[in-house]
Every structure is written in C-alpha cells, then in structure tokens.
Amino acid sequence: MLSAETISIVKSTVPVLQEHGETLTRHFYKRMFSHNPEVKPFFNQAHQQAGLQQQALAGAICAYAANIDNLGALGPAVELIAQKHVALQVKAEHYPIVGENLLASITEVLGDGATDEVIQAWGEAYGVLVDVLVDRESAIYDEIASEPGGWAGFKHFRIARKEVESDVITSFYLEPVDGKALPHFKPGQYVTVRVPTPDGSTTMRNYSLSDRPGQGHFRISVKREDSNSPDAPDGYVSTLLHRELEVGDEIEVAAPCGEFFLQPDLHPERPLVLLAGGVGITPLISILSDALQTTPDRPIVLVHGAINEDMQAFRQVIDQLAEQHSNLRRHYCYDEPAKNGAAREEHMTTGLVDEALLDPLLPDEDAEYYFCGPRPFMTSIYRQLTARGIPAENLHFEFFGPRGALEAN
Incomplete structure (x- = not known):
C-alpha cells in the first residue's frame, strides 16, 4: 500500500507529466536502448519511429499518476498491457531495467522538478504497478500453458500454405512443427511472430x-x-x-493473446455490428465466422471500408457467408470509384464510412460493436458511435496509442 504522502506527491506530478510526457518517454526509450540494448527486440521499432509507443507510454504514465488512489479504474488498461507483455514474453526480470531507466529519465528530463521526494514516490509507485502487472501476467502465462495445446515461450511453426487475399494482403497458414x-x-486474438534480423538479433510483430x-x-x-529495413515502419x-x-519454411510463434475478442455470452440477444477499415478486417473475419456458427440467428451487420476492390481482402468469403446466412448484412465502402466505370452492386458505395453511410445500416436497438482499422478510421468510428449515444461498454476495439488520442477526435 502506498502512503497518503506518496499518493499526494505522485498526483502532484500530473500537470508536468501532461506537459512533458512525450519528451520524457522519448528520452526514456533512447536511454534504455542505449544502456540496455538486450530489451530492444521487445519493442516494435516501427512504432518507435512513428512515435506511437512514446505517446502510448506517456498516456499510460499520466493515467497511472492521475488514478494512483483508484487503481481499479485502470483495470482495462492493465489487462491490455499484461496481454501485450505476455505476447512478447516479457518477464518479471525485465521490470527492474524499465524502472531504473524510467526513474533516471525523470531525473534527467525534469531537472530541478525531480526532487528526491518525487523520485522516491515514483519509485514506490512503480513498484506497486510492477506487482499488479506481474501478478496478472503470471496468471495469463499459467492459463496459456495449462490450456489444451498451449505452450510456453515461442514454438516453431511451418508455413503450410500462402494464399493471396488482395493486392497487398496474403494469408499464411501455419502448422506446428x-x-x-x-x-x-x-x-x-492475435499471435506474436518472431523472426531473425540481419544483425543477429530478432524482432517481433x-x-x-x-x-x-x-x-x-x-x-x-x-x-x-514495402521495406527492406528492420527499423523501417512495419516493413x-x-x-x-x-x-x-x-x-515449408519455419517461423517462431507465441501462443494466442489479446483482450480484444468476441464475447459470445455478452448479450447474445443483441445484434452484432462489425466495422473494419482496410487490413482491420483480419480479426473481424474471425469474429464473423465464429459468430455465424455459434449464434446462427443473431443479426449481424458488417461494414468494410477499403481503397478499392483490388485492395480488399476476404470479399468473396464474406459474399459467400452472406449467401449462406440470411442474418448477415454486409456493405463495402470504397475510397475510389469502380474501375472503367463498372457498375457496383447495391451493397457497395464510394465514399467514407460516415454518418450518412452508417445511419441506414446500424440497428435501432442496442447492439454490440466491434471495430478495427487504421488510426484515422478508428478515431472516426469511435467519434460517430459515441455521438450516437452508444454506451462505452458496448464498444469493443483494439487501439494502439493513448486512449485520449482516440477520445479527442
């Protein structure tokens, strides 16, 4: 338990963290990778270059400081972090490295503002957070290892089949060696793939x-x-x-993780709405396929936004499912007009996934919403659904970055 004095000191740092949070986290990552390069493979360097991890960590630190006296409010954030850590095989022994570099960064960035009292308070607060995360992560590791077919660490899988889904998306069928x-x-849910890099290290996605x-x-x-550099964004x-x-080639894969998944027992009487942007269709096609089998009478609406038909993955699969299941209603929205002036079908439009498109498609009654896609798509959908008065507990999504960035748009 943290003392009242420690809680007061940590909460008093919220304004300065809000002002200098990203400066602090950029310094932190640079410092840690320099002093402890052994942890660099745990971090997506694409997200580092784009500044997404710095933003996410800054948001998490501010949220932790603001809620240090009410950690229960951080439950969803803790689960998200714990699932990500388990997916990457972060263990208890890695936390002291993070803590040492974080406290040093606070001292180096905040200067005179990082008094001995502030550093001591944050050291205690970090220790409490570590205990919370390690406890939850240990439970997840145990759950995965005890699951029939589960395993610890990374396991070798063989690529059994490659199947082109669109001009830019290919499916890889993986079977355990x-x-x-x-x-x-x-x-x-997702899996983590680990591959070697030219410098003899590894990287994970x-x-x-x-x-x-x-x-x-x-x-x-x-x-x-398209990229040939292990440090280039996502390439x-x-x-x-x-x-x-x-x-026939082999890759290393960690067991499935993630807090974004279909919850079949969560109001199965409500319609299910799936909203995908681009490659964000990948988790939603899994959710769709399973929901059609497990709740065959449940009304389902799927909207998929893509640049054009050639870039859209799984269109034929979704069309076949719609033919087989009368409870599925689908709509495709493209950025570009059809090539050569070809006519599009009734369930295809050109434009944005905006209010005008969604108004006639979304159910009038309470529904459960799952959405995934690029950041601009996510912020737009979140804004539209909250503007419609959809309760937060009905919205299910996976968003990389500070929650505030999603809510601010």
Whole structure:
C-alpha cells in the first residue's frame, strides 16, 4: 500500500507529466536502448519511429499518476498491457531495467522538478504497478500453458500454405512443427511472430488470427509494407513473409493473446455490428465466422471500408457467408470509384464510412460493436458511435496509442 504522502506527491506530478510526457518517454526509450540494448527486440521499432509507443507510454504514465488512489479504474488498461507483455514474453526480470531507466529519465528530463521526494514516490509507485502487472501476467502465462495445446515461450511453426487475399494482403497458414494440437483461441486474438534480423538479433510483430478456432492451423493475414529495413515502419517482417519465406519454411510463434475478442455470452440477444477499415478486417473475419456458427440467428451487420476492390481482402468469403446466412448484412465502402466505370452492386458505395453511410445500416436497438482499422478510421468510428449515444461498454476495439488520442477526435 502506498502512503497518503506518496499518493499526494505522485498526483502532484500530473500537470508536468501532461506537459512533458512525450519528451520524457522519448528520452526514456533512447536511454534504455542505449544502456540496455538486450530489451530492444521487445519493442516494435516501427512504432518507435512513428512515435506511437512514446505517446502510448506517456498516456499510460499520466493515467497511472492521475488514478494512483483508484487503481481499479485502470483495470482495462492493465489487462491490455499484461496481454501485450505476455505476447512478447516479457518477464518479471525485465521490470527492474524499465524502472531504473524510467526513474533516471525523470531525473534527467525534469531537472530541478525531480526532487528526491518525487523520485522516491515514483519509485514506490512503480513498484506497486510492477506487482499488479506481474501478478496478472503470471496468471495469463499459467492459463496459456495449462490450456489444451498451449505452450510456453515461442514454438516453431511451418508455413503450410500462402494464399493471396488482395493486392497487398496474403494469408499464411501455419502448422506446428511438432504436430501437436493447437489451443482454442478466442476469435479476435492475435499471435506474436518472431523472426531473425540481419544483425543477429530478432524482432517481433503481432498479427491477428483471421480464421475460426479449431481448424488445425493458425492463419494470419499480413499486409505488405514495402521495406527492406528492420527499423523501417512495419516493413521488415511483412516483406520477409511476403517475398522471402515460402511454403515449408519455419517461423517462431507465441501462443494466442489479446483482450480484444468476441464475447459470445455478452448479450447474445443483441445484434452484432462489425466495422473494419482496410487490413482491420483480419480479426473481424474471425469474429464473423465464429459468430455465424455459434449464434446462427443473431443479426449481424458488417461494414468494410477499403481503397478499392483490388485492395480488399476476404470479399468473396464474406459474399459467400452472406449467401449462406440470411442474418448477415454486409456493405463495402470504397475510397475510389469502380474501375472503367463498372457498375457496383447495391451493397457497395464510394465514399467514407460516415454518418450518412452508417445511419441506414446500424440497428435501432442496442447492439454490440466491434471495430478495427487504421488510426484515422478508428478515431472516426469511435467519434460517430459515441455521438450516437452508444454506451462505452458496448464498444469493443483494439487501439494502439493513448486512449485520449482516440477520445479527442
């Protein structure tokens, strides 16, 4: 338990953290990678270059400081962080490295504002947070290892099949080299892929599982980001998968994780609304396929925004599902007009996934909403749904970055 004095000191740092948070976190990551390069493979360098991890950490630090006297309010954030850490195989022994560099960064960035009392208070507060995270992460590790087919750490998988889904997205069907059964993941979850880098290290990426559970394989559907550099935004691993790895090659995969998944027992009587932007369709196609099997009478609306038909993945699959299931209503929205002036079908439009498009598509009654896509798409959808008065507990999404950035748009 933190003392009242410690809580008061930590809360008093909120204004300065709000003002200098990103400066602090940029300094922190630079310092840690310099002093402890062994932890660099745990961090997505694409997100580092884009500033997303710095923003996310700054937001998390501010939220922790503001709620230091009410940690229960941070429950969803703790779960998100814990799931990400387990996916990347972060362990208890890594936290002292983070703590040492964080406290040093506070001292170096805040200067005179980082008094001995402030550093001591933040050291105690960090210790409490570590205990919370390590306890939850230990429980998740145990759950994964005890699940039928589960495993600890990374496991070798063989690429059994590659299937082109669009001009930029290819699916990879992965089967365990040891031939053992796979765990029953939750639709919407992801796996972590670890691959070697030219410098002899490794790098990791999270990819949503895009197939239903229980298929005897894992399927990830990866958008190609043209790059040959392991430090370039999102490019190295996708380029490796698309252009170098072939059927029969092996990669390392960690067990499924993630707090974004279909919750079949959460108001199954309500309609299900799935909103996808671009490659954000990957977790939602898994959710859709499973929901159609487990709740065959549940009304489902799926809206998929894409640049054009050639860039859209899984259109034929969704069309077939719509033909087979009368409870599924789908709509495609494209940025670009149809090529050569070709006519589009009734469920296809050109434009934005905006209020004008969604108004006639969304159900009038309470529904459960799941959405995923690029950041501009996410902020737009979040704004539209909250403006419609949809309760926060009905909104399910995965968003990388500070929650405030989503809510501010």
